[in-house]
Amino acid sequence: MEFKTFVxxxxxxxxxxxxxxxxxxxxxxxxALFLVLTFFNAGGIWLLLQAEFLxxxxxxxxxxxxxxxxxxxxxxxxxxxxxxxxxxWSYLPVGAxxxxxxxxxxxxxxxxxxxxxxxMPAPPAAQAGYSNTxxxxxxxxxxxxxxxxxxxxxxxxxxxxxxxxxxxxxxxVKYINPADQVAVRREGRVELVKMSAEKE
Amino acid sequence: MEALLQPVAELFGPxxxxxxxxxxxxxxxxxxxxxxxxxxxxxxxxxxxxxxxIGPNRVGPKGLLQPIADGVKLLLKEIIVPSGxxxxxxxxxxxxxxxxxxxxxxxxxxxxxxxxANVNAGLLFLLAITSMEVYGVIIAGWASNSKxxxxxxxxxxxxxxxxxxxxxxxxxxxxxxxxxxxxxxIVISQxxxxxxxxGLSFLSWNWxxxxxxFVVYLISGIAETNRAPFDVVEGEAEVVAGHMVEYSxxxxxxxxxxxxxxxxxxxxxxxxxxxxxxxxxLGFLPDGFHWLALKxxxxxxxxxxxxxxxxxxxxxxxxxxxxxxxxxxxxIWVFVVAVWMMSPLSIWx
Numbered sequence: 388m389e390f391k392t393f394v395x396x397x398x399x400x401x402x403x404x405x406x407x408x409x410x411x412x413x414x415x416x417x418x419a420l421f422l423v424l425t426f427f428n429a430g431g432i433w434l435l436l437q438a439e440f441l442x443x444x445x446x447x448x449x450x451x452x453x454x455x456x457x458x459x460x461x462x463x464x465x466x467x468x469x470x471x472x473x474x475x476w477s478y479l480p481v482g483a484x485x486x487x488x489x490x491x492x493x494x495x496x497x498x499x500x501x502x503x504x505x506x507m508p509a510p511p512a513a514q515a516g517y518s519n520t521x522x523x524x525x526x527x528x529x530x531x532x533x534x535x536x537x538x539x540x541x542x543x544x545x546x547x548x549x550x551x552x553x554x555x556x557x558x559x560v561k562y563i564n565p566a567d568q569v570a571v572r573r574e575g576r577v578e579l580v581k582m583s584a585e586k587e
Numbered sequence: 588m589e590a591l592l593q594p595v596a597e598l599f600g601p602x603x604x605x606x607x608x609x610x611x612x613x614x615x616x617x618x619x620x621x622x623x624x625x626x627x628x629x630x631x632x633x634x635x636x637x638x639x640x641i642g643p644n645r646v647g648p649k650g651l652l653q654p655i656a657d658g659v660k661l662l663l664k665e666i667i668v669p670s671g672x673x674x675x676x677x678x679x680x681x682x683x684x685x686x687x688x689x690x691x692x693x694x695x696x697x698x699x700x701x702x703x704a705n706v707n708a709g710l711l712f713l714l715a716i717t718s719m720e721v722y723g724v725i726i727a728g729w730a731s732n733s734k735x736x737x738x739x740x741x742x743x744x745x746x747x748x749x750x751x752x753x754x755x756x757x758x759x760x761x762x763x764x765x766x767x768x769x770x771x772x773i774v775i776s777q778x779x780x781x782x783x784x785x786g787l788s789f790l791s792w793n794w795x796x797x798x799x800x801f802v803v804y805l806i807s808g809i810a811e812t813n814r815a816p817f818d819v820v821e822g823e824a825e826v827v828a829g830h831m832v833e834y835s836x837x838x839x840x841x842x843x844x845x846x847x848x849x850x851x852x853x854x855x856x857x858x859x860x861x862x863x864x865x866x867x868x869l870g871f872l873p874d875g876f877h878w879l880a881l882k883x884x885x886x887x888x889x890x891x892x893x894x895x896x897x898x899x900x901x902x903x904x905x906x907x908x909x910x911x912x913x914x915x916x917x918x919i920w921v922f923v924v925a926v927w928m929m930s931p932l933s934i935w936x
Contacts (some may be wrong), residue, residue: 458725
């Protein structure tokens, strides 16, 4: 067996196991940590596909930022497992439908030769000095610059909306402006009074 | 060298590349651990002198064996796992703290061609690996099942995610001007330009044209490693020692090693990205690893100096500095550098 194949199966087995544990483990914090493991192994598999930019971005964004905040929230919540399990049977049909759809898609991808995969030949091997990052950047900022900018605009609108919806102005908060604090001078705070000593 | 290694390589057969890589890893990690040990002594000495004390001077000549004594003490101490703690994660926490701190060294170039993995996406790899450092702290804080560690973990999560953003933007400026993600190429690209031809190489390094980014990166680096004055994660006056409250013996030592290894990493990266790595500051002096070591030591001294000088930030002020000062400054500077590079005044042609 080629070493690369071994690495693939190694990553894939851990990934599938971790993904299974995400939905079977009882403790939500453990589930989130298994999801982190899944993302990390997915990043490894993308590296094998020579998509190093996407792999590193996956680790950086999902493992390094999204899941940290996710854990932050999950750790703070007091989740009642019995309450969550109550709705299992009523949600099952929806979940099963999504699962079956994904199964069909995977069958179509894996059994590609029965569905006309020949129309899409495998891409030529990358030559030496090929930089995934450079190629992605070139495509994103030349051919697809308008869709790309549009997507970023949609994202920023979503961000502003999320902040605006959850922002509430609380009254009676003793907020101190740091600029004022820094601008404080001795003259504004201390007053030296000169007076003669007093007798009782 | 090649001829010397040939018989050894034949001895190991096909497993030789793995063995050779392992040897290289040991050659990086062993001196690193030594540097970590003596950094703790340097810290206590430097802060001691700054506070007009002597610092440790009892173990060995001039206190030079103090780190060894500390290490032995921590090795021999019992590891206590609190009864309500989540045992597996409690042990996993310190391991996850030290693993990224060591893994990041794979792409650090020490001299021309002297790097464990000379990968093209080195800078990206660093960003990804350093973004995982926070897990050790969060998992430790949660698994301890105790209030102060948990508060420390929450603080760590918010602080490290915030400062990673400004750090990332500072790195974007660096890769813009050097047009490469490879750390060795970034160093080499700093050794050119008008000042370099005049023999004043230190003026052609990235720190001068990217001065605001240099400052932001250094301060964010201090915040990322949870060092004073940004050490609210373990602030002893507020949350006792944060995520490390329940740890003892080697599990505690791992957090300690990770913190100091990260300090050295941030310092060496600052030297590589902004201070020209192994390049010599003046034209007539030869380049070499000793310059990198010297620059790293200087920045490490700044770390210690800052710790001895500044009082701890308040938590909300840390958040304000990260989000309201650094991120706007870095965002604008990315834009300024991009326009500068496209203009006829560009110095990076």
